[in-house]
Amino acid sequence: MAITKTDIINKALTLVGASPVISIDDDSNNARVLSRVYEIALRSILAECKWNFATKRANLSSVTNTLDFNDIGETLVYAKPTDMIRIFSTNPPQAQWREEGEYIISDSSGLGVRYVYYLDVPSRYPSYFLDAFVDKLASEISYSIVNSATLAQSFIEKYERLSLPKAVASNSQTGIQQVMQDDAWELAKYFNNQPNS
Numbered sequence: 001m002a003i004t005k006t007d008i009i010n011k012a013l014t015l016v017g018a019s020p021v022i023s024i025d026d027d028s029n030n031a032r033v034l035s036r037v038y039e040i041a042l043r044s045i046l047a048e049c050k051w052n053f054a055t056k057r058a059n060l061s062s063v064t065n066t067l068d069f070n071d072i073g074e075t076l077v078y079a080k081p082t083d084m085i086r087i088f089s090t091n092p093p094q095a096q097w098r099e100e101g102e103y104i105i106s107d108s109s110g111l112g113v114r115y116v117y118y119l120d121v122p123s124r125y126p127s128y129f130l131d132a133f134v135d136k137l138a139s140e141i142s143y144s145i146v147n148s149a150t151l152a153q154s155f156i157e158k159y160e161r162l163s164l165p166k167a168v169a170s171n172s173q174t175g176i177q178q179v180m181q182d183d184a185w186e187l188a189k190y191f192n193n194q195p196n197s
Helices: 005-015 029-046 127-146 149-172 184-191
Strands: 055-059 076-079 084-091 097-100 103-106 112-117
Touching (some): 127 149
Antiparallel strands (some): 076 103, 084 112
């Protein structure tokens, strides 16, 4: 059976000792509170890690917008992917880039990125992510629904100290381990060469 958004919110409600809902769109206080915090909490936890299940690659599209002024090396303007949460790497790896508003400014033509995207399909979440996400939701709703700051704090601590680190560790063990490539400075250190300027 596929996990649904309703399954996730009802587990969070159960953990805080509140009544479950039929849907997040119910006309009940519990559903209204969860409706307000669900997307924000999901975006927040997705930004915490390079989640393998929510990673995409894209070659960015350049835009014709020009900058009012350019810093050294900033020659190209790209549109950020609309579903992007956080960039974790670029192609080419040595590209200089930064986010600025709705754009990515870079010195490299043909910039590709690997990024975490907004994935709102609960059936695709691994169990380790679900556990952390439910704890995050429980921390967000504890005060609003059961009026307990103590319970909210205990879920925040559980999320930060247990479920999120466990999820990040489990995520890091899936697939081939990514190895950082040495840059010119590292190579110079070990091989007594001068880095290219």
